Amino acid sequence: MVRPAHRRPGQSRKAQTSLFVAYVIAVTGAVAGLLLAILSVADPVGFAALRVASHEVTAPVARGSRSIIGSISGIDDWVSAYVGAGSQNRRLRKELADTRRQLVATSALQEENRQLKALLKLQETDKAAFANGYLLTSTSTSSKRIALLSIGRNLGVASGQPVRGADGLIGRVLSSGPSVSQVLLLTDIDNVVPIRRARDGLPALANGRGNGDLDIRTLNIANNPFKPGDILVTSGTGGLYPPNIPVAIVVRRTADGALARPLADPAQVDAVSVLRAYTPDNIEAQAAPAPAPAP
Amino acid sequence: MNRTDTRRLGEPASLWRMRMVPVASVMIASALPLMLPMVASSPVLPPLGLLFFLCWQLLRIEMWPVWIGLPLGLWDDLFSGAPIGSAIALWTFASIAIQYFSQRIYWRGFFHDWAIAALLVAIIQSLAALIAHPDAHTGKVLGLVAPQIIVSALLVPLFVRLTGMFDNFRLKRR
Numbered sequence: 001m002v003r004p005a006h007r008r009p010g011q012s013r014k015a016q017t018s019l020f021v022a023y024v025i026a027v028t029g030a031v032a033g034l035l036l037a038i039l040s041v042a043d044p045v046g047f048a049a050l051r052v053a054s055h056e057v058t059a060p061v062a063r064g065s066r067s068i069i070g071s072i073s074g075i076d077d078w079v080s081a082y083v084g085a086g087s088q089n090r091r092l093r094k095e096l097a098d099t100r101r102q103l104v105a106t107s108a109l110q111e112e113n114r115q116l117k118a119l120l121k122l123q124e125t126d127k128a129a130f131a132n133g134y135l136l137t138s139t140s141t142s143s144k145r146i147a148l149l150s151i152g153r154n155l156g157v158a159s160g161q162p163v164r165g166a167d168g169l170i171g172r173v174l175s176s177g178p179s180v181s182q183v184l185l186l187t188d189i190d191n192v193v194p195i196r197r198a199r200d201g202l203p204a205l206a207n208g209r210g211n212g213d214l215d216i217r218t219l220n221i222a223n224n225p226f227k228p229g230d231i232l233v234t235s236g237t238g239g240l241y242p243p244n245i246p247v248a249i250v251v252r253r254t255a256d257g258a259l260a261r262p263l264a265d266p267a268q269v270d271a272v273s274v275l276r277a278y279t280p281d282n283i284e285a286q287a288a289p290a291p292a293p294a295p
Numbered sequence: 296m297n298r299t300d301t302r303r304l305g306e307p308a309s310l311w312r313m314r315m316v317p318v319a320s321v322m323i324a325s326a327l328p329l330m331l332p333m334v335a336s337s338p339v340l341p342p343l344g345l346l347f348f349l350c351w352q353l354l355r356i357e358m359w360p361v362w363i364g365l366p367l368g369l370w371d372d373l374f375s376g377a378p379i380g381s382a383i384a385l386w387t388f389a390s391i392a393i394q395y396f397s398q399r400i401y402w403r404g405f406f407h408d409w410a411i412a413a414l415l416v417a418i419i420q421s422l423a424a425l426i427a428h429p430d431a432h433t434g435k436v437l438g439l440v441a442p443q444i445i446v447s448a449l450l451v452p453l454f455v456r457l458t459g460m461f462d463n464f465r466l467k468r469r
Contacts, residue, residue, distance in 0.1 A: 030365075041429060050379060058330050138334040139335070141376075141443075142423065144375075144427055145336070145376075210436070
Protein backbone atom coordinates (compact mmCIF):
# COMPACT_ATOMS: atom_id res chain seq x y z
CA MET A 1 0.00 0.00 0.00
CA VAL A 2 1.29 3.40 -0.91
CA ARG A 3 0.88 6.07 1.71
CA PRO A 4 -1.82 8.56 0.68
CA ALA A 5 -0.57 11.90 -0.53
CA HIS A 6 -0.74 14.96 1.67
CA ARG A 7 -0.91 17.36 -1.19
CA ARG A 8 -3.66 19.42 0.38
CA PRO A 9 -1.80 22.39 1.81
CA GLY A 10 -4.24 23.11 4.63
CA GLN A 11 -4.54 26.65 5.98
CA SER A 12 -1.03 27.84 5.09
CA ARG A 13 -1.35 30.60 2.55
CA LYS A 14 2.27 30.18 1.47
CA ALA A 15 1.88 26.44 0.84
CA GLN A 16 -1.30 27.00 -1.15
CA THR A 17 0.42 29.58 -3.34
CA SER A 18 3.49 27.44 -3.99
CA LEU A 19 1.34 24.45 -4.97
CA PHE A 20 -0.67 26.65 -7.31
CA VAL A 21 2.53 28.08 -8.85
CA ALA A 22 3.90 24.55 -9.39
CA TYR A 23 0.78 23.61 -11.36
CA VAL A 24 0.95 26.84 -13.38
CA ILE A 25 4.60 26.13 -14.28
CA ALA A 26 3.77 22.53 -15.19
CA VAL A 27 0.82 23.34 -17.45
CA THR A 28 2.58 26.28 -19.13
CA GLY A 29 5.70 24.20 -19.69
CA ALA A 30 3.74 21.26 -21.06
CA VAL A 31 1.89 23.45 -23.55
CA ALA A 32 5.17 25.08 -24.58
CA GLY A 33 6.67 21.60 -25.01
CA LEU A 34 3.79 20.57 -27.25
CA LEU A 35 4.31 23.65 -29.44
CA LEU A 36 8.04 22.90 -29.50
CA ALA A 37 7.31 19.34 -30.65
CA ILE A 38 5.08 20.58 -33.47
CA LEU A 39 7.81 23.06 -34.47
CA SER A 40 10.50 20.40 -34.44
CA VAL A 41 8.38 18.07 -36.58
CA ALA A 42 7.95 20.89 -39.10
CA ASP A 43 11.65 21.85 -39.01
CA PRO A 44 13.72 18.86 -37.85
CA VAL A 45 17.06 20.50 -38.74
CA GLY A 46 16.53 23.48 -36.44
CA PHE A 47 16.78 21.44 -33.25
CA ALA A 48 19.37 18.97 -34.51
CA ALA A 49 22.26 20.78 -32.81
CA LEU A 50 20.86 20.01 -29.35
CA ARG A 51 20.49 16.33 -30.15
CA VAL A 52 23.88 16.04 -31.81
CA ALA A 53 25.49 17.53 -28.69
CA SER A 54 23.85 14.90 -26.49
CA HIS A 55 24.86 12.12 -28.88
CA GLU A 56 28.47 13.30 -28.79
CA VAL A 57 28.32 12.62 -25.03
CA THR A 58 27.04 9.04 -25.31
CA ALA A 59 29.11 8.09 -28.37
CA PRO A 60 32.26 7.14 -26.38
CA VAL A 61 30.19 4.72 -24.25
CA ALA A 62 28.60 3.27 -27.37
CA ARG A 63 32.03 2.84 -28.97
CA GLY A 64 33.26 1.05 -25.85
CA SER A 65 30.27 -1.26 -25.47
CA ARG A 66 30.36 -2.00 -29.19
CA SER A 67 34.00 -3.05 -29.06
CA ILE A 68 33.41 -5.28 -26.00
CA ILE A 69 30.22 -6.96 -27.15
CA GLY A 70 31.36 -7.06 -30.76
CA SER A 71 34.41 -9.07 -29.75
CA ILE A 72 32.31 -11.44 -27.64
CA SER A 73 29.98 -12.20 -30.53
CA GLY A 74 33.07 -12.64 -32.69
CA ILE A 75 34.30 -15.40 -30.38
CA ASP A 76 30.87 -16.99 -30.52
CA ASP A 77 31.00 -17.05 -34.29
CA TRP A 78 34.47 -18.52 -34.29
CA VAL A 79 33.53 -21.40 -31.93
CA SER A 80 30.33 -22.24 -33.77
CA ALA A 81 32.29 -22.64 -36.99
CA TYR A 82 33.98 -25.70 -35.48
CA VAL A 83 30.80 -27.43 -34.37
CA GLY A 84 29.38 -29.99 -36.81
CA ALA A 85 29.10 -28.70 -40.33
CA GLY A 86 29.31 -25.12 -39.10
CA SER A 87 32.30 -24.16 -41.20
CA GLN A 88 30.74 -25.47 -44.35
CA ASN A 89 27.49 -23.75 -43.59
CA ARG A 90 29.30 -20.47 -43.08
CA ARG A 91 31.19 -20.77 -46.32
CA LEU A 92 28.06 -21.61 -48.29
CA ARG A 93 26.11 -18.76 -46.75
CA LYS A 94 28.89 -16.36 -47.62
CA GLU A 95 28.98 -17.62 -51.19
CA LEU A 96 25.22 -17.21 -51.43
CA ALA A 97 25.44 -13.63 -50.19
CA ASP A 98 28.24 -12.90 -52.66
CA THR A 99 26.30 -14.40 -55.53
CA ARG A 100 23.22 -12.42 -54.67
CA ARG A 101 25.28 -9.28 -54.52
CA GLN A 102 26.75 -10.03 -57.93
CA LEU A 103 23.31 -10.76 -59.32
CA VAL A 104 22.04 -7.42 -58.11
CA ALA A 105 25.08 -5.66 -59.53
CA THR A 106 24.70 -7.41 -62.86
CA SER A 107 21.04 -6.67 -63.32
CA ALA A 108 21.67 -3.08 -62.32
CA LEU A 109 24.53 -2.87 -64.80
CA GLN A 110 22.37 -4.25 -67.59
CA GLU A 111 19.82 -1.56 -67.03
CA GLU A 112 22.54 1.05 -66.78
CA ASN A 113 24.02 -0.17 -70.03
CA ARG A 114 20.71 0.18 -71.76
CA GLN A 115 20.34 3.74 -70.54
CA LEU A 116 23.94 4.62 -71.40
CA LYS A 117 23.38 3.48 -74.95
CA ALA A 118 20.43 5.84 -75.10
CA LEU A 119 22.19 8.77 -73.41
CA LEU A 120 25.83 8.60 -74.29
CA LYS A 121 26.81 11.58 -72.20
CA LEU A 122 25.79 10.13 -68.84
CA GLN A 123 28.63 10.15 -66.31
CA GLU A 124 29.57 7.26 -64.08
CA THR A 125 29.31 8.22 -60.43
CA ASP A 126 30.85 5.10 -59.02
CA LYS A 127 33.55 6.82 -56.97
CA ALA A 128 31.04 8.81 -54.99
CA ALA A 129 32.01 7.28 -51.61
CA PHE A 130 34.40 9.49 -49.68
CA ALA A 131 34.28 8.30 -46.06
CA ASN A 132 33.78 5.01 -44.25
CA GLY A 133 32.52 4.40 -40.75
CA TYR A 134 30.33 2.06 -38.79
CA LEU A 135 26.94 2.29 -37.14
CA LEU A 136 27.40 2.58 -33.38
CA THR A 137 23.86 2.30 -32.08
CA SER A 138 20.34 3.49 -32.82
CA THR A 139 17.23 4.78 -31.15
CA SER A 140 15.26 1.79 -29.93
CA THR A 141 12.52 3.20 -27.68
CA SER A 142 10.73 5.58 -30.05
CA SER A 143 9.09 5.21 -33.45
CA LYS A 144 11.89 7.18 -35.17
CA ARG A 145 14.63 5.07 -36.73
CA ILE A 146 17.81 7.10 -36.28
CA ALA A 147 21.22 5.43 -36.10
CA LEU A 148 24.47 6.92 -34.86
CA LEU A 149 27.36 6.89 -37.35
CA SER A 150 30.91 6.83 -35.97
CA ILE A 151 32.20 9.68 -38.15
CA GLY A 152 31.11 13.30 -38.44
CA ARG A 153 32.22 16.65 -39.71
CA ASN A 154 35.85 15.67 -39.05
CA LEU A 155 35.64 13.53 -42.21
CA GLY A 156 33.39 15.84 -44.17
CA VAL A 157 30.05 14.22 -43.41
CA ALA A 158 27.18 16.66 -43.90
CA SER A 159 23.42 16.36 -43.78
CA GLY A 160 21.70 14.93 -46.85
CA GLN A 161 24.48 12.56 -47.89
CA PRO A 162 23.44 8.96 -48.67
CA VAL A 163 24.87 6.11 -46.60
CA ARG A 164 25.29 2.59 -47.97
CA GLY A 165 26.64 -0.78 -46.83
CA ALA A 166 28.13 -3.51 -48.97
CA ASP A 167 24.68 -5.02 -49.65
CA GLY A 168 22.76 -1.86 -50.32
CA LEU A 169 21.39 1.45 -49.16
CA ILE A 170 21.22 2.15 -45.39
CA GLY A 171 19.77 5.66 -45.30
CA ARG A 172 20.85 9.27 -45.36
CA VAL A 173 22.65 11.58 -42.98
CA LEU A 174 20.21 13.64 -40.94
CA SER A 175 22.70 15.88 -39.15
CA SER A 176 26.38 15.70 -38.38
CA GLY A 177 28.30 16.60 -35.27
CA PRO A 178 32.04 17.05 -34.73
CA SER A 179 32.76 13.32 -34.42
CA VAL A 180 29.45 11.46 -34.84
CA SER A 181 26.48 11.93 -37.12
CA GLN A 182 22.89 10.76 -37.23
CA VAL A 183 21.59 8.56 -40.02
CA LEU A 184 17.88 8.39 -40.84
CA LEU A 185 17.49 4.71 -41.73
CA LEU A 186 15.79 3.53 -44.89
CA THR A 187 13.04 1.93 -42.78
CA ASP A 188 11.93 5.13 -41.03
CA ILE A 189 8.33 6.11 -41.78
CA ASP A 190 9.42 9.54 -43.04
CA ASN A 191 12.12 8.27 -45.40
CA VAL A 192 11.03 8.13 -49.06
CA VAL A 193 13.47 6.83 -51.67
CA PRO A 194 12.86 7.04 -55.43
CA ILE A 195 13.62 3.60 -56.86
CA ARG A 196 13.20 1.53 -59.98
CA ARG A 197 13.02 -2.17 -60.67
CA ALA A 198 16.48 -3.41 -61.65
CA ARG A 199 15.10 -5.68 -64.38
CA ASP A 200 13.22 -3.16 -66.50
CA GLY A 201 13.56 0.25 -64.90
CA LEU A 202 9.96 0.51 -63.69
CA PRO A 203 9.89 3.62 -61.47
CA ALA A 204 8.47 3.44 -57.93
CA LEU A 205 8.79 4.94 -54.45
CA ALA A 206 10.01 3.10 -51.36
CA ASN A 207 8.55 4.26 -48.07
CA GLY A 208 9.64 2.90 -44.68
CA ARG A 209 7.10 1.17 -42.46
CA GLY A 210 9.05 1.70 -39.24
CA ASN A 211 9.26 -2.02 -38.46
CA GLY A 212 12.10 -3.03 -40.76
CA ASP A 213 10.09 -3.41 -43.98
CA LEU A 214 9.38 -1.09 -46.89
CA ASP A 215 6.20 -0.16 -48.72
CA ILE A 216 6.70 0.02 -52.48
CA ARG A 217 4.29 2.16 -54.50
CA THR A 218 4.36 2.53 -58.26
CA LEU A 219 3.94 5.91 -59.88
CA ASN A 220 1.45 4.57 -62.43
CA ILE A 221 -1.28 2.74 -60.60
CA ALA A 222 -2.97 1.04 -63.54
CA ASN A 223 -2.01 -2.45 -62.39
CA ASN A 224 0.27 -3.99 -59.82
CA PRO A 225 3.36 -5.15 -61.69
CA PHE A 226 5.46 -6.46 -58.78
CA LYS A 227 6.40 -10.08 -58.21
CA PRO A 228 8.11 -11.59 -55.18
CA GLY A 229 11.84 -11.64 -55.80
CA ASP A 230 11.97 -8.39 -57.78
CA ILE A 231 15.09 -6.43 -56.94
CA LEU A 232 14.81 -2.69 -56.52
CA VAL A 233 17.64 -0.17 -56.92
CA THR A 234 17.79 3.59 -56.51
CA SER A 235 16.81 5.52 -59.63
CA GLY A 236 18.70 8.76 -59.01
CA THR A 237 15.49 10.74 -59.50
CA GLY A 238 15.08 13.64 -57.14
CA GLY A 239 18.80 14.10 -56.79
CA LEU A 240 19.70 12.80 -53.33
CA TYR A 241 20.64 9.15 -53.88
CA PRO A 242 22.95 8.19 -56.75
CA PRO A 243 21.43 5.66 -59.18
CA ASN A 244 21.91 1.88 -59.03
CA ILE A 245 22.43 1.35 -55.31
CA PRO A 246 20.59 -1.88 -54.36
CA VAL A 247 17.70 -1.07 -52.01
CA ALA A 248 15.30 -3.95 -51.40
CA ILE A 249 13.83 -7.23 -52.56
CA VAL A 250 10.06 -7.65 -52.97
CA VAL A 251 8.58 -10.12 -50.47
CA ARG A 252 4.90 -10.06 -51.44
CA ARG A 253 2.34 -7.99 -53.28
CA THR A 254 -0.07 -5.77 -51.41
CA ALA A 255 -3.22 -3.92 -52.41
CA ASP A 256 -1.43 -0.77 -53.60
CA GLY A 257 2.04 -2.01 -54.46
CA ALA A 258 4.38 -4.38 -52.69
CA LEU A 259 6.05 -5.16 -49.40
CA ALA A 260 9.82 -5.31 -49.63
CA ARG A 261 12.70 -6.14 -47.32
CA PRO A 262 15.86 -4.02 -47.41
CA LEU A 263 18.87 -5.84 -48.84
CA ALA A 264 21.23 -4.29 -46.27
CA ASP A 265 20.33 -5.03 -42.66
CA PRO A 266 21.64 -2.14 -40.52
CA ALA A 267 21.85 -4.48 -37.51
CA GLN A 268 24.28 -6.80 -39.24
CA VAL A 269 26.19 -4.48 -41.52
CA ASP A 270 29.76 -3.94 -40.37
CA ALA A 271 31.10 -0.94 -42.25
CA VAL A 272 29.14 1.68 -44.14
CA SER A 273 30.33 4.30 -46.59
CA VAL A 274 29.04 7.83 -46.92
CA LEU A 275 28.46 8.96 -50.51
CA ARG A 276 28.37 12.42 -51.96
CA ALA A 277 24.84 13.72 -52.36
CA TYR A 278 23.70 13.27 -55.96
CA THR A 279 23.27 16.94 -56.80
CA PRO A 280 24.15 18.72 -60.08
CA ASP A 281 27.14 20.46 -58.42
CA ASN A 282 28.65 17.18 -57.25
CA ILE A 283 28.07 15.41 -60.56
CA GLU A 284 29.77 18.25 -62.41
CA ALA A 285 32.60 18.42 -59.86
CA GLN A 286 33.30 14.74 -60.40
CA ALA A 287 33.01 15.05 -64.13
CA ALA A 288 35.25 18.11 -64.42
CA PRO A 289 38.62 16.71 -63.22
CA ALA A 290 38.26 13.59 -65.34
CA PRO A 291 38.93 15.16 -68.77
CA ALA A 292 41.71 17.41 -67.44
CA PRO A 293 44.52 14.82 -67.20
CA ALA A 294 43.48 13.10 -70.43
CA PRO A 295 45.10 15.42 -73.03
CA MET B 296 46.43 14.89 12.69
CA ASN B 297 43.72 12.40 11.97
CA ARG B 298 40.32 13.56 10.77
CA THR B 299 37.48 12.36 12.88
CA ASP B 300 34.27 11.19 11.28
CA THR B 301 31.57 13.51 12.54
CA ARG B 302 28.67 11.47 11.19
CA ARG B 303 26.75 9.49 13.74
CA LEU B 304 25.27 6.03 13.44
CA GLY B 305 21.63 6.04 12.41
CA GLU B 306 21.93 9.44 10.80
CA PRO B 307 19.64 9.96 7.79
CA ALA B 308 21.13 9.75 4.30
CA SER B 309 22.62 12.93 2.93
CA LEU B 310 20.22 15.35 1.27
CA TRP B 311 22.33 15.22 -1.87
CA ARG B 312 21.87 11.45 -2.20
CA MET B 313 18.15 11.66 -1.43
CA ARG B 314 17.67 14.19 -4.22
CA MET B 315 20.05 12.79 -6.83
CA VAL B 316 19.26 9.05 -6.86
CA PRO B 317 15.77 9.34 -8.43
CA VAL B 318 16.79 11.99 -10.97
CA ALA B 319 19.97 10.12 -11.91
CA SER B 320 18.13 6.80 -12.33
CA VAL B 321 15.64 8.34 -14.76
CA MET B 322 18.35 10.19 -16.69
CA ILE B 323 20.60 7.14 -17.03
CA ALA B 324 17.66 4.96 -18.07
CA SER B 325 16.73 7.50 -20.75
CA ALA B 326 20.25 7.61 -22.18
CA LEU B 327 20.98 3.88 -21.86
CA PRO B 328 19.43 2.69 -25.16
CA LEU B 329 21.85 4.92 -27.07
CA MET B 330 24.81 3.36 -25.31
CA LEU B 331 24.04 -0.24 -26.26
CA PRO B 332 25.67 -1.53 -29.46
CA MET B 333 22.35 -2.40 -31.06
CA VAL B 334 20.79 -1.08 -34.25
CA ALA B 335 17.06 -1.68 -33.94
CA SER B 336 14.75 -1.91 -36.94
CA SER B 337 11.60 -1.29 -34.88
CA PRO B 338 10.88 0.13 -31.39
CA VAL B 339 11.98 -3.00 -29.51
CA LEU B 340 13.05 -1.69 -26.11
CA PRO B 341 10.50 -0.46 -23.57
CA PRO B 342 10.82 3.26 -22.74
CA LEU B 343 13.13 2.75 -19.75
CA GLY B 344 13.29 6.39 -18.67
CA LEU B 345 9.52 6.81 -18.77
CA LEU B 346 8.95 3.63 -16.75
CA PHE B 347 11.31 4.79 -13.99
CA PHE B 348 9.75 8.26 -14.09
CA LEU B 349 6.24 6.84 -13.57
CA CYS B 350 7.34 4.32 -10.91
CA TRP B 351 9.12 6.96 -8.82
CA GLN B 352 6.00 9.08 -8.84
CA LEU B 353 3.74 6.18 -7.99
CA LEU B 354 6.04 5.24 -5.11
CA ARG B 355 6.80 8.73 -3.74
CA ILE B 356 4.10 11.11 -4.88
CA GLU B 357 5.40 14.02 -2.81
CA MET B 358 9.06 13.71 -3.73
CA TRP B 359 8.98 15.77 -6.91
CA PRO B 360 7.12 18.98 -7.82
CA VAL B 361 4.54 18.51 -10.54
CA TRP B 362 6.73 20.28 -13.15
CA ILE B 363 9.60 17.74 -12.88
CA GLY B 364 8.55 16.32 -16.27
CA LEU B 365 9.82 19.47 -17.99
CA PRO B 366 13.58 18.94 -17.44
CA LEU B 367 13.45 15.13 -17.39
CA GLY B 368 11.27 15.06 -20.52
CA LEU B 369 13.69 17.33 -22.35
CA TRP B 370 16.55 14.99 -21.42
CA ASP B 371 14.58 11.98 -22.71
CA ASP B 372 13.74 13.78 -25.97
CA LEU B 373 17.44 14.33 -26.63
CA PHE B 374 18.07 10.59 -26.66
CA SER B 375 14.82 8.93 -27.75
CA GLY B 376 14.80 10.37 -31.27
CA ALA B 377 11.25 11.70 -30.84
CA PRO B 378 10.71 15.36 -31.80
CA ILE B 379 12.09 17.58 -29.03
CA GLY B 380 9.22 18.78 -26.88
CA SER B 381 6.94 15.76 -27.10
CA ALA B 382 8.18 14.10 -23.90
CA ILE B 383 8.29 17.49 -22.15
CA ALA B 384 4.56 17.85 -22.70
CA LEU B 385 3.49 14.22 -22.32
CA TRP B 386 5.55 13.46 -19.19
CA THR B 387 4.20 16.57 -17.47
CA PHE B 388 0.63 15.61 -18.31
CA ALA B 389 1.44 12.16 -16.87
CA SER B 390 2.59 13.80 -13.61
CA ILE B 391 -0.65 15.73 -13.40
CA ALA B 392 -2.60 12.52 -14.12
CA ILE B 393 -0.77 10.67 -11.32
CA GLN B 394 -1.55 13.53 -8.91
CA TYR B 395 -5.19 13.24 -9.91
CA PHE B 396 -5.28 9.46 -9.49
CA SER B 397 -3.59 9.67 -6.10
CA GLN B 398 -6.32 11.98 -4.89
CA ARG B 399 -9.14 9.92 -6.36
CA ILE B 400 -7.85 6.50 -5.21
CA TYR B 401 -6.94 7.13 -1.59
CA TRP B 402 -5.23 3.84 -0.72
CA ARG B 403 -3.57 2.75 -3.91
CA GLY B 404 -2.48 -0.90 -4.10
CA PHE B 405 -0.02 -2.71 -6.31
CA PHE B 406 -2.59 -3.46 -9.00
CA HIS B 407 -3.76 0.15 -9.07
CA ASP B 408 -0.16 1.24 -9.64
CA TRP B 409 0.31 -1.36 -12.37
CA ALA B 410 -2.87 -0.29 -14.16
CA ILE B 411 -2.05 3.42 -13.91
CA ALA B 412 1.52 2.93 -15.19
CA ALA B 413 0.41 0.68 -18.07
CA LEU B 414 -2.34 3.11 -19.08
CA LEU B 415 -0.02 6.12 -19.02
CA VAL B 416 2.73 4.31 -20.97
CA ALA B 417 0.22 3.28 -23.62
CA ILE B 418 -1.16 6.81 -23.98
CA ILE B 419 2.26 8.50 -23.97
CA GLN B 420 3.89 6.14 -26.48
CA SER B 421 0.91 6.31 -28.86
CA LEU B 422 0.69 10.10 -28.73
CA ALA B 423 4.46 10.49 -29.11
CA ALA B 424 4.40 8.29 -32.23
CA LEU B 425 1.44 10.20 -33.65
CA ILE B 426 3.18 13.54 -33.04
CA ALA B 427 6.39 12.26 -34.65
CA HIS B 428 4.64 11.07 -37.83
CA PRO B 429 1.73 13.41 -38.53
CA ASP B 430 1.44 12.43 -42.20
CA ALA B 431 1.55 8.66 -41.75
CA HIS B 432 -1.46 6.36 -41.55
CA THR B 433 -2.74 6.36 -37.94
CA GLY B 434 -3.40 2.62 -37.79
CA LYS B 435 0.08 1.80 -39.04
CA VAL B 436 1.73 4.07 -36.48
CA LEU B 437 -0.27 2.59 -33.61
CA GLY B 438 0.47 -0.94 -34.85
CA LEU B 439 4.15 -0.05 -34.73
CA VAL B 440 4.16 0.88 -31.04
CA ALA B 441 1.62 -1.75 -29.89
CA PRO B 442 4.18 -4.54 -29.19
CA GLN B 443 6.32 -2.10 -27.24
CA ILE B 444 3.33 -1.01 -25.15
CA ILE B 445 2.45 -4.63 -24.30
CA VAL B 446 6.04 -5.43 -23.28
CA SER B 447 6.20 -2.26 -21.18
CA ALA B 448 2.92 -3.07 -19.43
CA LEU B 449 4.23 -6.53 -18.54
CA LEU B 450 7.52 -5.10 -17.26
CA VAL B 451 5.92 -2.55 -14.90
CA PRO B 452 6.17 -4.82 -11.78
CA LEU B 453 9.90 -5.31 -12.43
CA PHE B 454 10.43 -1.57 -12.65
CA VAL B 455 8.41 -1.04 -9.47
CA ARG B 456 10.77 -3.47 -7.70
CA LEU B 457 13.84 -1.77 -9.12
CA THR B 458 12.54 1.63 -8.06
CA GLY B 459 11.91 0.23 -4.60
CA MET B 460 15.52 -1.00 -4.44
CA PHE B 461 16.81 2.41 -5.47
CA ASP B 462 14.50 3.98 -2.88
CA ASN B 463 15.95 1.80 -0.12
CA PHE B 464 19.43 2.84 -1.17
CA ARG B 465 18.34 6.47 -1.30
CA LEU B 466 17.05 6.49 2.26
CA LYS B 467 19.55 4.08 3.81
CA ARG B 468 20.69 5.28 7.22
CA ARG B 469 24.23 5.01 8.35
